[in-house]
Structure formats: C-alpha cells, structure tokens
Amino acid sequence: MKFLPVLPALTTLLLLALLSSCDKTSTDPKDPPGGQVDSIALYRSVFTDPARCASCHPSHYEEWQTSMHAYAMTDPVFLTLTEIGQQRSNNQLDQFCVKCHSPFATLLKEVPPGFDPTGLSTLAKAGISCDVCHLVKVPEIRRGESFSKFNLDGVRRASIADPEPNSFHESEFDHAYGFSDICSGCHDLLSPDRSRFLETTNTEWDDSPYVAMGVECQDCHMPAYRGTAAIGGPVRDNVHRHYFVGVDYPLVDFPGKAETIAAVGQLLENSVTLTVSAPGSVAAGDTFSVQVRIKNDRTGHDIPSGSIFERQMWVELIVRNALSGEVYFSSGLLDGNGDLRNHHSEEVVNGIVAEDSALALFNGIPRDDSGQETLFFWEAKSVQRNTIEAFKSAIIRYPLTAPGQPADLEAAVRLRFRSFPPYVFRAIGQEALLPELRIFDMASALQTITVN
Ligand code: HEC
Ligand code: HEC
Ligand code: HEC
Ligand code: HEC
Ligand code: HEC
Structure with missing residues (x-):
C-alpha cells in the first residue's frame, strides 16, 4: 500500500484554510493563536498515559510495556548519543533524535538540548506510547520524519471494523493500521539536513518481494491471535501482539527483560x-x-x-x-x-x-x-x-x-x-x-x- 501522493497545491491551500477554521482538532502549526501554552495544555488533556489504557486493554499494555517502543526514551545508549550529538552540533540537532524516540516529549516542549531525562513527565518517558500510534493523523505521515500531527478529538483508530463503544474514547476503523506504511515515519530515517535516508527498513521492505506477497511489518512483528481486544469486548480472531520483537533488548532493569532476550x-x-x-x-x-x-x-x-x-x-x-x-x-x-x-x-x-x-x-x-x-x-x-x-x-x-x-x-x-x-x-x-x-x-x- 502507498499513501496518496502529495495533494495539488490548490487543494492543499483549501484544506489548510478548512483546518485552521476547525478549532483545535489538530496539531497543525496553523492552530489558533494564543500560542504554545494553550496547545501544550490541550495536548496534555488528550495524550494519555499508557497506564490509563491498561485498565481496559491489559494485554496490549503488558506487551507494549516490554517493547523497545516503551524503552526508546529510557535507552541509556540513546540518551548518551543524543547528548553527544547536541555537544558536537552546538545544539543544532535540537529535536532531531527525540522527535522519533518520544514524539510527545517534543510536542510538550520537555526536551530542550541538555534536558534532564530523570525530570520528564510519565508521558514523555513512555517514548512511543499507545497514543503516538493510535492518535496519529495517518495522511500526514512523512517517511523518515517521525509523527508530528495528531488527532486531538481523542478518537482512537486501528483495524477493528466494528468496535464496541466504551466510556473512555471513541473508536474508528482505519485500514492503514494493517499496512507497513504506518511504520514508515520512523523506520526510515531522513538525515538532519533532509538530504538522504540513513536508515531504510521500510524502503528495503518496499523493494522486496514481500510487498507482492502481501506480507506487512505487522504480520511478522505484530502477529495476530484469537482473544479480546478490551476487557468485556467480544472474542475476535484478529487481535495483535504488541511486543514488537527485533534484535534489541533492554540494557537496564526493565519490564520483561529476560523474556525479551529469549524472544x-x-x-x-x-x-x-x-x-x-x-x-x-x-x-x-x-x-x-x-x-x-x-x-x-x-x-x-x-x-x-x-x-x-x-x-x-x-x-x-x-x-x-x-x-x-x-x-x-x-x-x-x-x-x-x-x-x-x-x-x-x-x-x-x-x-x-x-x-x-x-x-x-x-x-x-x-x-x-x-x-x-x-x-x-x-x-x-x-x-x-x-x-x-x-x-x-x-x-x-x-x-x-x-x-x-x-x-x-x-x-x-x-x-x-x-x-x-x-x-x-x-x-x-x-x-x-x-x-x-x-x-x-x-x-x-x-x-x-x-x-x-
Ligand atoms: C526517523 C526516526 C528516528 C530518528 C530521527 C532517530 N531515531 Fe534512533 N531509532 C529509530 C528507530 C526506528 C530505531 C530502531 C531501529 C533498529 O532497531 O534497527 C532506533 C534505534 C535507536 C537506538 C537503539 C538501537 C541502536 O543500536 O542504536 C539508538 C541508541 C538510537 N536510535 C539513537 C538515536 C540518536 C542518537 C538519534 C539522533 C542523532 C536518533 N536515534 C534519531 C528512529 C529514529
Ligand atoms: C508502534 C505503534 C503502536 C503502538 C506504540 C501501539 N499500538 Fe496498538 N496497534 C498498532 C497497530 C499497527 C495495530 C493494528 C495491527 C494490524 O491490524 O495489523 C494496533 C492495534 C491495536 C488495537 C486493536 C486490537 C488489535 O490488537 O488489533 C488496540 C486495542 C490497541 N492497538 C491498543 C494499544 C494500546 C493500549 C497500546 C499501548 C499500551 C498500543 N496499542 C500501542 C500500533 C501500535
Ligand atoms: C474504559 C475502557 C477503555 C479505556 C480506558 C481505553 N479503551 Fe480502547 N477500547 C475499549 C473498547 C471496549 C474497545 C473496543 C474493543 C472491541 O470492540 O473489541 C476499544 C478499542 C480501542 C482501539 C481499536 C479501535 C478500532 O476501531 O480499531 C484502540 C486503538 C484503542 N482502543 C486504544 C486505546 C488507547 C490508546 C487507550 C488509552 C489512551 C484506550 N484505548 C483506553 C475500551 C477502552
Ligand atoms: C517476513 C517477516 C518480516 C517482515 C515482513 C518484517 N520484518 Fe522486521 N524483522 C524480521 C526478522 C526475522 C528480524 C531479525 C533479523 C534482522 O535483524 O533483520 C527483523 C528485525 C527488525 C528490526 C531490527 C533490525 C536490526 O537489525 O536492527 C526492525 C527495526 C524491524 N524488523 C522493523 C520492521 C519493519 C518496520 C517492517 C516493515 C517495513 C518489518 N520489520 C518487516 C522479520 C520481518
Ligand atoms: C514514532 C516512531 C515509531 C513508529 C511510528 C514505529 N516505530 Fe518501531 N521503533 C521506533 C524506535 C525509536 C525504536 C527503537 C527504540 C530504542 O531501542 O531505543 C523502535 C523499535 C522497533 C522494533 C525493535 C527493533 C530492535 O532492534 O529490536 C521493532 C520490531 C519495531 N520498532 C517495529 C515497528 C513496527 C512494525 C511499526 C509499525 C506498526 C513501528 N515500529 C512504528 C520508532 C517507531
């Protein structure tokens, strides 16, 4: 699957005009004036700690909690390299590293160069948390540039076509969640000067026979099983594991460390x-x-x-x-x-x-x-x-x-x-x-x- 090509300029302009008039439903820079303080307060009211999701999605939470996505902002190698990067670049790297390892930390402005990792909010520390993936504005995903635009209406999206209603959030089906492109914001990596891709997992997959075979990232890294997607929800054939096993494992104390190493x-x-x-x-x-x-x-x-x-x-x-x-x-x-x-x-x-x-x-x-x-x-x-x-x-x-x-x-x-x-x-x-x-x-x- 490929995302739609960039819209023609005219449509984009119209769209921007529309977006800026539909008050506070997006993280577009065109958000109403009043500025950053309001936006940060709004982000905080919508972006939710993963622990809150755990009350209704215990399996998703327990699996995600052990993943490298949960580890991304705790990773001592990441934190050290980020600091070295700021020093070597005179802080020119700025948000370059954190915008992928914890997109919300960047939006919440918690991570200026030299930030203290022990002083971060739970949400910033949660790295690639549930809402990073489930609130992202899918059509705004840019290959290699992380996620920066989110739906602030609080509707959580994934690939259940007929989600049961619940008291905490609205749900909506989005077929994009079943396809590799949803990972391409981060699993390709565009260089700081945006001139070349330095990491290319999504591109390698795009160029492989797996595309024609219909085998997506999710098929290997989020295998499906039969179970419930939420407490009290119906048993479904197509619930997905959230361990995201690769080749890395935590180097510090972390939930599920021994199991991750075995996996x-x-x-x-x-x-x-x-x-x-x-x-x-x-x-x-x-x-x-x-x-x-x-x-x-x-x-x-x-x-x-x-x-x-x-x-x-x-x-x-x-x-x-x-x-x-x-x-x-x-x-x-x-x-x-x-x-x-x-x-x-x-x-x-x-x-x-x-x-x-x-x-x-x-x-x-x-x-x-x-x-x-x-x-x-x-x-x-x-x-x-x-x-x-x-x-x-x-x-x-x-x-x-x-x-x-x-x-x-x-x-x-x-x-x-x-x-x-x-x-x-x-x-x-x-x-x-x-x-x-x-x-x-x-x-x-x-x-x-x-x-x-
Ligand atoms: C476009 C998104 C993106 C940006 C920007 C980014 N990373 Fe990452 N980073 C990733 C992804 C995806 C992985 C996992 C890749 C893998 O395991 O092969 C990763 C893994 C890592 C890891 C752990 C694995 C390893 O072996 O290194 C470290 C450390 C790391 N990144 C440091 C950094 C630093 C430092 C910067 C900034 C100079 C940075 N990253 C910028 C997406 C990004
Ligand atoms: C890196 C992105 C990512 C993160 C982080 C993530 N999810 Fe998902 N989630 C997905 C994708 C992609 C799917 C759909 C998989 C498919 O259809 O192949 C999904 C599916 C779901 C579903 C629908 C049922 C199912 O399993 O298909 C629920 C519920 C869900 N996620 C909850 C959560 C919760 C709760 C968290 C945090 C504890 C979380 N997700 C973290 C990407 C993510
Ligand atoms: C009060 C309980 C409750 C809480 C809290 C909750 N959810 Fe849900 N969620 C549900 C139920 C119920 C469903 C529907 C499950 C089904 O139909 O199988 C659902 C469905 C979903 C879906 C699937 C949407 C679709 O149509 O594919 C996602 C994604 C999701 N939740 C993410 C989250 C995230 C992220 C959090 C935390 C920020 C969260 N949920 C918190 C109860 C909850
Ligand atoms: C056919 C199964 C399969 C598919 C499809 C697949 N992977 Fe993998 N992935 C693996 C295996 C096996 C490994 C371990 C070997 C390796 O490191 O390449 C792995 C490793 C990884 C790693 C760690 C790589 C490293 O060497 O640091 C990342 C990150 C990753 N996959 C992301 C993705 C993404 C993103 C997609 C979709 C674009 C994807 N995978 C598609 C099987 C798959
Ligand atoms: C917002 C950015 C982001 C998105 C979106 C994202 N990832 Fe990741 N992913 C990362 C980062 C960063 C890491 C590595 C964190 C670390 O080790 O410090 C990672 C690690 C992983 C790993 C483990 C790699 C290893 O070497 O062990 C796998 C597997 C993986 N991601 C798969 C996926 C799949 C599949 C999707 C799409 C459903 C996805 N990711 C979406 C940023 C992202």
Whole structure:
C-alpha cells in the first residue's frame, strides 16, 4: 500500500484554510493563536498515559510495556548519543533524535538540548506510547520524519471494523493500521539536513518481494491471535501482539527483560538459512575451500536493518584437528576486549593480535565528508551497506591449505549476531553496560574433511 501522493497545491491551500477554521482538532502549526501554552495544555488533556489504557486493554499494555517502543526514551545508549550529538552540533540537532524516540516529549516542549531525562513527565518517558500510534493523523505521515500531527478529538483508530463503544474514547476503523506504511515515519530515517535516508527498513521492505506477497511489518512483528481486544469486548480472531520483537533488548532493569532476550534469540534463529560446503576429502598439502552461504529467507527487509551502524552479524569459522583439537584456521573470533579483530580492535591496532583478514561481517559503515568512518551516524554523508537483502544470499569462500599429514579436520561454523560492539560503548563512556552485551548464535553447522 502507498499513501496518496502529495495533494495539488490548490487543494492543499483549501484544506489548510478548512483546518485552521476547525478549532483545535489538530496539531497543525496553523492552530489558533494564543500560542504554545494553550496547545501544550490541550495536548496534555488528550495524550494519555499508557497506564490509563491498561485498565481496559491489559494485554496490549503488558506487551507494549516490554517493547523497545516503551524503552526508546529510557535507552541509556540513546540518551548518551543524543547528548553527544547536541555537544558536537552546538545544539543544532535540537529535536532531531527525540522527535522519533518520544514524539510527545517534543510536542510538550520537555526536551530542550541538555534536558534532564530523570525530570520528564510519565508521558514523555513512555517514548512511543499507545497514543503516538493510535492518535496519529495517518495522511500526514512523512517517511523518515517521525509523527508530528495528531488527532486531538481523542478518537482512537486501528483495524477493528466494528468496535464496541466504551466510556473512555471513541473508536474508528482505519485500514492503514494493517499496512507497513504506518511504520514508515520512523523506520526510515531522513538525515538532519533532509538530504538522504540513513536508515531504510521500510524502503528495503518496499523493494522486496514481500510487498507482492502481501506480507506487512505487522504480520511478522505484530502477529495476530484469537482473544479480546478490551476487557468485556467480544472474542475476535484478529487481535495483535504488541511486543514488537527485533534484535534489541533492554540494557537496564526493565519490564520483561529476560523474556525479551529469549524472544530476540528465537527471532534470530528464524531469520536466515545457513549452508556450509566443503570437500569430504582432500590430499595432504592441497588447497581447498570452505564455502558458507547465508540466505535471507525469513526477514522482511535487509539483515541487519535499521541501526546497521551498531549491528554486527558475522561468520565464525574454526577448522581444527578432530583428534588433537589443534586449530588450523579461524576467523570471526574476538579479541581480549570482546571486539572482532578488525581495525576497531585495540589489540589489533597495538599489534597484540593479528588482524582477521578473512572476517565476514555484515553491518553498515557511516562515512563523513572526507569518506572517513564516523562513530556518529547522523553525521554521515554516505553509508556503506554490508547487508543481505530479502531473499538474497551472501556467499563467503575461505581458501585453505590442508596439513601435510593425513588427519581428520572439523570445520565448525557459527553465524553470530549482537546489537552493539564493545568498542562503541567504550568510545561513548558506557563501559558500565559492557556486561549486558550478548551474542546470539543464529545458526551453526559442522563439516568433516578427511586429509589423505
Ligand atoms: C508502534 C505503534 C503502536 C503502538 C506504540 C501501539 N499500538 Fe496498538 N496497534 C498498532 C497497530 C499497527 C495495530 C493494528 C495491527 C494490524 O491490524 O495489523 C494496533 C492495534 C491495536 C488495537 C486493536 C486490537 C488489535 O490488537 O488489533 C488496540 C486495542 C490497541 N492497538 C491498543 C494499544 C494500546 C493500549 C497500546 C499501548 C499500551 C498500543 N496499542 C500501542 C500500533 C501500535
Ligand atoms: C474504559 C475502557 C477503555 C479505556 C480506558 C481505553 N479503551 Fe480502547 N477500547 C475499549 C473498547 C471496549 C474497545 C473496543 C474493543 C472491541 O470492540 O473489541 C476499544 C478499542 C480501542 C482501539 C481499536 C479501535 C478500532 O476501531 O480499531 C484502540 C486503538 C484503542 N482502543 C486504544 C486505546 C488507547 C490508546 C487507550 C488509552 C489512551 C484506550 N484505548 C483506553 C475500551 C477502552
Ligand atoms: C514514532 C516512531 C515509531 C513508529 C511510528 C514505529 N516505530 Fe518501531 N521503533 C521506533 C524506535 C525509536 C525504536 C527503537 C527504540 C530504542 O531501542 O531505543 C523502535 C523499535 C522497533 C522494533 C525493535 C527493533 C530492535 O532492534 O529490536 C521493532 C520490531 C519495531 N520498532 C517495529 C515497528 C513496527 C512494525 C511499526 C509499525 C506498526 C513501528 N515500529 C512504528 C520508532 C517507531
Ligand atoms: C517476513 C517477516 C518480516 C517482515 C515482513 C518484517 N520484518 Fe522486521 N524483522 C524480521 C526478522 C526475522 C528480524 C531479525 C533479523 C534482522 O535483524 O533483520 C527483523 C528485525 C527488525 C528490526 C531490527 C533490525 C536490526 O537489525 O536492527 C526492525 C527495526 C524491524 N524488523 C522493523 C520492521 C519493519 C518496520 C517492517 C516493515 C517495513 C518489518 N520489520 C518487516 C522479520 C520481518
Ligand atoms: C526517523 C526516526 C528516528 C530518528 C530521527 C532517530 N531515531 Fe534512533 N531509532 C529509530 C528507530 C526506528 C530505531 C530502531 C531501529 C533498529 O532497531 O534497527 C532506533 C534505534 C535507536 C537506538 C537503539 C538501537 C541502536 O543500536 O542504536 C539508538 C541508541 C538510537 N536510535 C539513537 C538515536 C540518536 C542518537 C538519534 C539522533 C542523532 C536518533 N536515534 C534519531 C528512529 C529514529
């Protein structure tokens, strides 16, 4: 599904005229004079704490509460990077980060540069709260620019065609909630100067065969189940989970943390198919190769996707003597600091361990004006994408030389994933979070090679 193209100028003008006359039903900048104070008071009277929804929608609340949407404004990495961003830009970034991670915090003017995250209202802290999604003015959604226009009439919309009435809010069916475009305000990310998209999950999906297959974001990230959508409501076949599981999990105490970690592990085990091929036997001293193929056959977009600057998906290959355990070849191992052995490893830079020249790493590399890699993705002028598109494969060949004597070799392969590498945490002064980092094994395989 695509949203309607931008309306012709004349209609837009007419529409704006109409909107400005229909008192206080929108968050348009054209709202009546009297200014910001009134608007903020109005926002506060309409935008509601998720806890209020919990009284009638307990399942939706309990699930959402564990999600990265609820975590978006608590996320210590987010808060640290936002602060670094303001410092590096002389506060020019302003609302750039928060407008997506907590659209209401921006509208309520709670987050000037240098804001104190402990002093925020419950609503601002709730990040991407229920009302962010259920009050958004769908036709005003702009790809990569978050949500900024909301319905202030308090009508909550989603995809129940015949909602039962209730004492708290009016309900209305909007078919857009069943489609990926509703996510595109945030899951594509337009750079601060609006010149390029730096994160492109929605675009990757748009360009994938999933569109023709009718498989939307919701089908994988909000699976349907049979149950009630509200206390006392009818049993329906099509109620949707609100866990929004991806690859991230909370790094601080947070509701459902252990369950989220388990769910991430399960999703990652069901993302791709790994196949390894190697000759069954080779002659002593001969060259041969181990081939690893990763097919992205179950992910609705590239893998990794979104925040690819921090993500690491990589291949670990260890070829050893099956009997003695002696290692003949390895790639994808970590250094003493837990980093992969590339140019980001302090031990490689200091000559303590050798560089892993065969490393197969999937991620994204942001580059600045001069083509240099930067740690700060929002400053990127270009992005080098080392990702695998939906239904495409990556093939990695490791050329090897067999030992000079007969032996039984074992080639052990693991496809591994983590959401952050340790060097990033060290660079931003978040060493305290290092023990929270986890590596997930997505798939593994073992091949034996007889050397005659
Ligand atoms: C990131 C956006 C987002 C957030 C945050 C969100 N929802 Fe939803 N919600 C949706 C979408 C999208 C649907 C429809 C899914 C579909 O039809 O495929 C939906 C559906 C619903 C429905 C209709 C029944 C159903 O499950 O389909 C209810 C009720 C609901 N949400 C309540 C809530 C409550 C309460 C919260 C907060 C605790 C919340 N939502 C947070 C996006 C969101
Ligand atoms: C007093 C109880 C009550 C409260 C409080 C409440 N809701 Fe509802 N809501 C309902 C009922 C009942 C339905 C209809 C369920 C059905 O027909 O299956 C509903 C339906 C919805 C729908 C689906 C609309 C549609 O047609 O698809 C959304 C979205 C929703 N609520 C969001 C929220 C949000 C967000 C909050 C908190 C800001 C909230 N609700 C608070 C009772 C409530
Ligand atoms: C208003 C902005 C916004 C909207 C709209 C939005 N998201 Fe998100 N989403 C985010 C942010 C921000 C995060 C990450 C928060 C963090 O980790 O700090 C996130 C995280 C996620 C994650 C977890 C990613 C991970 O790595 O674990 C999934 C999955 C997800 N969103 C799916 C969806 C889907 C599906 C929709 C549409 C129904 C949607 N989102 C709509 C902003 C949004
Ligand atoms: C066919 C199922 C499927 C569909 C459709 C799908 N996803 Fe995903 N998504 C996955 C899987 C599997 C993962 C975990 C692997 C990965 O990181 O890419 C994932 C991961 C993610 C992540 C975390 C990515 C990362 O590497 O940091 C986000 C964010 C996300 N999805 C959002 C979306 C959005 C938005 C849409 C719609 C435009 C969508 N997904 C469509 C299956 C799907
Ligand atoms: C257009 C909306 C948008 C903007 C603007 C935005 N983010 Fe995000 N952010 C997201 C989404 C969506 C995700 C989840 C993507 C994923 O998991 O792949 C996310 C995830 C994150 C995460 C957690 C995951 C990770 O690995 O990094 C951090 C930290 C983060 N963003 C920091 C920032 C900072 C700092 C800024 C400002 C410089 C910013 N974001 C601006 C939408 C946005």
